Amino acid sequence: MTHKTSVFNRTAIFHFCWLPFTVRLFYSAALIVLGLGYVFALLQIQIVHAGQDGKPGLSIDDLIIAYKGSSDKTHLETKLYGSMAGMLPEAEREKIIGWIRDGASREAYEEIVAPITQQYCQGCHNGATPGLPDLMGYDKISAHVQTNSGMSLATLIRVSHIHMFGILFLFFVMGIIFFHAYVKPLWLKALILVTPFAAVILDIFSWYLTKVHSGFAWVIVISGVFMALSFAAMWFISFYQMWFYKPSEELIKNNGAAL
Numbered sequence: 001m002t003h004k005t006s007v008f009n010r011t012a013i014f015h016f017c018w019l020p021f022t023v024r025l026f027y028s029a030a031l032i033v034l035g036l037g038y039v040f041a042l043l044q045i046q047i048v049h050a051g052q053d054g055k056p057g058l059s060i061d062d063l064i065i066a067y068k069g070s071s072d073k074t075h076l077e078t079k080l081y082g083s084m085a086g087m088l089p090e091a092e093r094e095k096i097i098g099w100i101r102d103g104a105s106r107e108a109y110e111e112i113v114a115p116i117t118q119q120y121c122q123g124c125h126n127g128a129t130p131g132l133p134d135l136m137g138y139d140k141i142s143a144h145v146q147t148n149s150g151m152s153l154a155t156l157i158r159v160s161h162i163h164m165f166g167i168l169f170l171f172f173v174m175g176i177i178f179f180h181a182y183v184k185p186l187w188l189k190a191l192i193l194v195t196p197f198a199a200v201i202l203d204i205f206s207w208y209l210t211k212v213h214s215g216f217a218w219v220i221v222i223s224g225v226f227m228a229l230s231f232a233a234m235w236f237i238s239f240y241q242m243w244f245y246k247p248s249e250e251l252i253k254n255n256g257a258a259l
């Protein structure tokens with residue numbers, strides 16, 4: 001033990017209490033932005049995925065629909081129940097759903113669907129907004145009336161690399177701050193630090209695996225929970241120890257070495 005302690009002293013990462021005020025202020029500001037960013041990320045998940053199975057709120061079925069798709073609902077239906085649900089009154093939505101169920105014919109489109117989309121969808125899906133599909137006209141909207149096969153491989157790959165780099169960056173910054181915390185036992189600190197990286201790998205691989213087997217949607221949820229737990233632990237421990245913590249005997253004895 002004595003041998004180990006001396007090694008720590010030589011390679012010390014000092015506890016927050018030993019850091020200058022400006023550094024603690026800088027770290028705290030970063031933590032606040034990271035925390036808010038996390039809240040927005042959770043809201044984003046809610047907005048994109050919730051309700052697609054026809055029931056309000058986020059469920060495992062919503063994730064399965066997002067990644068694997070749905071054999072009984074078309075893409076347009078899942079959107080009308082999901083992120084587009086707020087765009088039109090329920091009665092109008094049911095008319096479009098009825099049209100889809102009745103075979104989505106061109107005649108019925110002109111009579112039932114065209115007036116609704118003109119009123120409620122045209123503002124955004126008129127072909128003028130980059131990134132938003134043009135839904136005006138029978139041919140355009142019909143393209144979305146097919147069985148939903150979930151996120152395409154191309155989209156998954158694009159989102160995977162953005163997600164991996166984003167999460168790496170987020171938890172790297174978070175980890176560098178959390179290094180300065182005093183957490184015992186040491187293996188717990190190490191676990192909190194590496195869990196998010198393991199979780200992001202598990203999370204992203206499960207997106208692809210959910211296409212093969214719906215059960216992997218649970219792995220997406222579980223890895224998300226572990227990521228959130230590590231995030232919360234690092235955030236609260238760091239913030240608390242930065243401003244409200246009185247150094248323990250051991251810390252003082254180690255000259256502030258936090259590891």
Ligand code: HEC
Pocket residue numbers: 048075076079083084087088117120121122123124125132133135144
């Ligand atoms: C206020 C702007 C707005 C209005 C109005 C709107 N949408 Fe959207 N729509 C969006 C945005 C933004 C997206 C992309 C984000 C998403 O998928 O949730 C989107 C995505 C979609 C998608 C998925 C497109 C894709 O390529 O995956 C469909 C289908 C859709 N909307 C249908 C509709 C229908 C039908 C209406 C009318 C009832 C409607 N939208 C009204 C903004 C709008």
